[in-house]
Amino acid sequence: MTPRPTLVATAIAAALLAPAPWVASDFALSLMLSCLMYVGLAVSWAMFSGATNYLSLATAAFFGIGAYVTAWGHGTLPYALAVALGGLAATIFATAVGAAVLHLRGAYFAVLTFGLGELVRHAITYAEKTWAKTVGRVITEPPAPEVVYLTVLALAMLAVATAAAVRASRFGLALAGIGSDEERARTLGVNTRATKIAGFALAAFFAGALGAAVAVRWTYIEPASVFNPFIGFQTVLIAMVGGAHTLIGPIASAVVFSVLTEVLRLQFPYAYLITLGALLILLVLYLPGGIASVFERWKWARSHA
């Protein structure tokens, strides 16, 4: 299994998507930005959680940490540096937290990682009130829209390339072994603890960097909006509906979801969440393996015809 075809496809996609800010309408560009953001979030989430079956709800926490690096650095840190530092801050946070909670499995792990987002949100709210005497921060000079778009595009493509490389590597094999039978993987020589922490931290980098990159689009940054649990849930849903054990599933699903959300919101401003929820239930009921399982079944049928 070589990652090369995927890497070539990623490079072609990046080249085709790069000119969008100069040809697409404002509406289309903002829709594409949202697609790319969720591609990056869902692919990096699936890289760890899809492989290991550790259901992480910490995406919102990592995303928010990245956003706050942008907020605090605004005016002093160059945009590119803020994005890199946002990813780095989330990675360091994930390493520390991962070391503490990655021995838990199933619901305990999920609930704890969810609580993490809330914890960081309240800690930042408190710190801002106490020391900075503020409840939120204003982004006065956001970078040009094309800079933001190209940064998010680069991050999303980097996430896809990284996920493809991981899947083809020893590290990816170890993560898949942990997802299948963690104790068995250990008896075959995998240091499961170190592997899990590394995978969790690597996934956190992308969520943090994307949070830092996208935060400049909001003029006003406050804990309630950047630590929005909806971002975390949406990421998990996209990856699972797409098929978290695959690479193409979360990508396809991120695009479908972002477009669907936007279209439904315009067509049925009051009923769009209800419609989205109903669609989700149908997908989970009738396509538990995700959208990717349709491709898999089709491929299987062709090879066995």
Next chain:
Amino acid sequence: MPEALLSARAITVRFGGLVACDGVDLEVHPGELVGLIGPNGAGKTTFFHALSGVIAPDAGRLVVGGADLTGRAAHVFARHGVARTFQTPRVFRDMSALDNVRFGLEFAGRRRVHAHDAFDDPRAILGFLGLGEAAAVPAGALTPARQRLLEIGMALAARPRVLLLDEVAAGLTHTELEASAALIRRVRDQLGVAVVWIEHAVRVLMDHVERVAVLHQGRKIADGDPRAVSRDPAVIEAYLGEEGEPERLAA
């Protein structure tokens, strides 16, 4: 006698108030084929968990190839050449049979050279086990008997120095059982790997091993030549407590 490859001293494992293993000693030398028997609940599998680092013993010492591994994690035991199978086959169900075998080579066996270098190729291992044509099949789709074989392949790929086999023959017919026993001998003879073999079908096991250790209620009550052990009054007594077992023991 050469120095022991695997040395377990006074291994004690407690589950709450229950003492599953009570001061068990076992020495395994390079290239030895040792049987481990005992009535149900004697502590055989628990002892294996301790030998492979899956459970840290409450007391005792574990030395593998001269390195004291007491209390270390299972992956450290694996990297020192302790490989094992489980009573109910534990294969990576969604991975191909080939990837299942590759796993051991990539991790536990990565930094060790194997005496038998043909086994550096996962396909050679599958071929040795008669699973050659199943390489691309997801492990979960194999029959239970073949999953058992695949588990042995996963353990062999870890480039083991000592192989712990937990009930290879469970649920097999008599012919299959003899074939498995022959396979275990081949592993030992061709690869020079030391093997510790737990089996419920005592009679077949006794025919193939040079040495047998008997556990009863967590204690080791005998260890030695199979013929001598099967005449040992303490062993007969232990098995008489279980219906149906004396006939199986009679060689």
